Amino acid sequence: MDSQPSSTRFVACSASGDIDMFYYDRFREKEEGISNHIVDNGSSVMLSMNPKLYRAVRSGDIELFRRLHLEDMDCADLEQQVPQGNTVLHIAAHSGNDPLVKCILQLCPDLIKSKNTNGNLPLHIAAAAGNLSTVEILVSADQQQSVSLREKDSNHDTALHLALQNRYEEVAFYLFEADQEVTHYMNGFFKSPLHIAAEAGYAELFKRMMEISAGSHDVPDEESKQRIIMAAIHGKNGGVLDVILEKWPSLVTPDNSCQINPLSLAAFTGYLEGVQKILEKSRHLAYLRHENGFFTIHQASKKGHIQIIQELLKHCPDSIELLNSKKQNILHVAAKYGKSKTVRYMLKNPEFEMLINKKDYKGNTPLHLASEKGHPEVVSDYIWDSRVNLQVLNIKGSTALDVVNNSVYPSYRKRLTWLILRYAGAPQGKNASIMKRHSRNYPDLGPYDNRINTFILVAILVATVAFAAGVTAPNNMTSSLVHNAMFHVFVITNTIAMYSSIIVVVALIWSQLSDFHLLRASLQFAVPVLGLALAMMSIAFTAGVFLIVRENAMLSIFVLVFASIGILTMLVLFTPLFLPSSLPHRILRYVFYYPVLLLIKVTR
Structure with missing residues (x-):
């Protein structure tokens, strides 16, 4: 445990x-x-019931049941059980066959107290199945109603628990009125019927239970109240929440001792109506810090709930200045967790202007955090704002670009983030520049070996395929093909693929000279050229296949369409390797904005 x-x-x-x-x-x-109520007597023989009796009860054939009884069947025979311990009364109660239930009770009234292996009475079974009329019959037939209504199964559930868990409101209402003392009985999950009614959103039943509770000594403790309001908020049950706030106002007072702030929980789950209701009762909860260091407005920002942020600022306008335990404002939090819509909303609203370049306890701005976590969409929205200062340094002397560069093996999204910052002209910090010029501790070249070997292998394969295609084509060439446009495409693209792949192999040979700068330069040159070779090989293949099937219109169209999709997908994946590493002019940034935006959408 x-x-x-x-x-x-x-x-x-x-x-x-x-x-x-x-x-x-x-x-x-x-x-x-938890006991399963099965006694281990060392025998492997399971309980069983007379087959004819079982079929009669299961099918609900009351006439067959009566004939069996008249033939030679007494109460002892009716007490037989199936392997799970259910008697004929359990089975009839589950199916809701009221005439059969009445008949069984007349013949053997003691069966009303029998339990199956899960500790369920027939009343439990009927309540769980939502059979209201059967529940009424069983309750009326019981000479000790309060005993059956309060009886618990192996999970400590009463009949009222089971009716509520299975969302049978009418059955639950009837059982509650039959015995109101069960309202606060706890089951194995430490849930009372009052709690489950709050979860289910049964406002009328919950209100009635609360009225009874107010007049009794069995009032829920503070922990139980806390669980109940949490259930109402998680279920987004406004009617239940209204009753709770009316009956238990202490839960939303500033000096409440609850471990969970109801307002913070409502904000976190995106329950706008709940936030509004709680704020109307007490706005002071917005200024209570959660154990994770967040205030309510930070919770809403973390989950990207813009409407809740607006509602909180409507009632508590100065909560915009609240900082969490890391001295981060709500824009920091939204940027850190990649909530691009929330960041975009704040950047467009002048009310949040003072937060744009604010630093946290490590000197990081929201741009630093979005860059560090690899959220290219947030960074893209951020750098287009002229108020953003790209030169801000954190306590380590790093800019947002330096933070991305700290990754030895950056993910694809971090690569996009780095490109976006470079396009915006984001500088490196002084410390990063000095370390780059004077450091002699170059990284270990070992991890690059597999990458280089893979590139060389791919380049050789492309060269081999291109060579084979180029040598084979003349043998099958006819005079009509020489003047065909697709044949020209095939020859040109195949030639480019052939020599591009050879150039890649030669370039990567230079990377084997154990010099880090030479290795990096070789990779920066070879990878885009390899992408070009793959693209040309794909186009050459498409052109070749098209020439073969050109007489069949359907096949020709299929080849062109599918090839276009494949080549476009490949170009999207390779675009970051082809684009320039910086765009000093704003016009060029506009030109490359949409390709980068497409990449962001693809990798989201």
């Missing part, structure tokens, strides 16, 4: 939405395992 303190596990589970597992773990710790 997890050795974490229960309070820490509770907060962690609430943030992840896995509250049920937290309380079930507690239940298992308390009970030391």
Whole structure:
């Protein structure tokens, strides 16, 4: 069992939405395992029922059931059980066959107290199946109603629990009115019917339960109240939340001792109506810091809930200046977690202008954080704003470009981020420039060997294919092909592919001389040329196949369309390798904006 303190596990589970597992773990710790009510008597023989009796009850054939009873079947025969411990009354209650239920109760009334291997009474089975009329019959037939209504199964669920869990509101309402004391009984997940009614959003039933609770001594403790309001917020049940805020106003007071801030939870889950309702009761919760160091507005920014940010600023305009435990504002948080729509909204709104170049406790601006996490769409939106200062340094003396360059093996999205910053003219920090000029500790060249060998292998394969295609073509050439445009395309692209791949092989041979700068220059030259060779080989193949099937219109169209899609996809993947590393003129940035935007969409 997890050795974490229960309070820490509770907060962690609430943030992840896995509250049920937290309380079930507690239940298992308390009970030391859940009994399945099966006695191990050393026998492998399972319980069984008379086949004719089972078929009669399962099919709901009451006439056959009566005939079997008249033939020679007493109450002891009716007490037979199927392997899961269900009696004939359990089976009839599940199917909702009221005439059969009444008949069984007349013949053997004691079956109403029988339990199956899960500890379920027939009343539990009927409630779980949502059979209201059957539930009414069973409750009326029970001489000790309160006992059956309060009886728990192996998971500590009463009939009311089961009706609510399976979302049968009418059945739940009836069972509640039959015995209101069950309202606060806890099951194995530490959930009471009151809690489950809040989850289900049954506002009328929940309100009625709350009215009964107010007049009794069995009032939920603060932890239970906290779980219930959390259930209402997670389920986005406005009617239930209204009742909670009316009956338990202490949950939203500034001095509440709850581990979870209801306003923060509503903001995190994107429950706008809940945020509005809680703010109307108390705006002070917006200024309470969560254990993760975030205020409510940071939680909304982290998840990209723009409308909730607007609502919070409407009631608490100065919350725009709140900083989390890392001295980060809401723009920092949105940029860090890649919420491009939220960043775009803040950049367009003059109200957030003062946040654009603010630094956190490490001196990072929102642009630094977006660059570090590899969010090219956020960085793209950011650098187009003229108010953004690309030269800002953090405490390490690094610009946003330096932060991206710290990655030894950058991901594709980080590569895009680096390109976007270079296009915008983002500079390197002084420390980075000095280290680049004077450092003698070059990185280990070993990790590059596999990459270079792969490039050489691909280049050789391209050269081999191009050579074979070029040698084979003259043998099959006819006079009509010499003047065909597609044949010209084939010859030109195949020639380019052949010599481009050879050039790549020669260039990469230079990278084997154990010089880091030479290796880097070789790769920067060879990779784009290899991309060109692959593209030309693809076009040459398309042209060759087209020449073969040119007499068949359908096949010709298929080859051209599918080849166009394949070549376009390949170019999209290779575009970052072909584009220039910097665009000093703003006009050129506009020209290359859309190719980069397409790459961002593809890699999102």
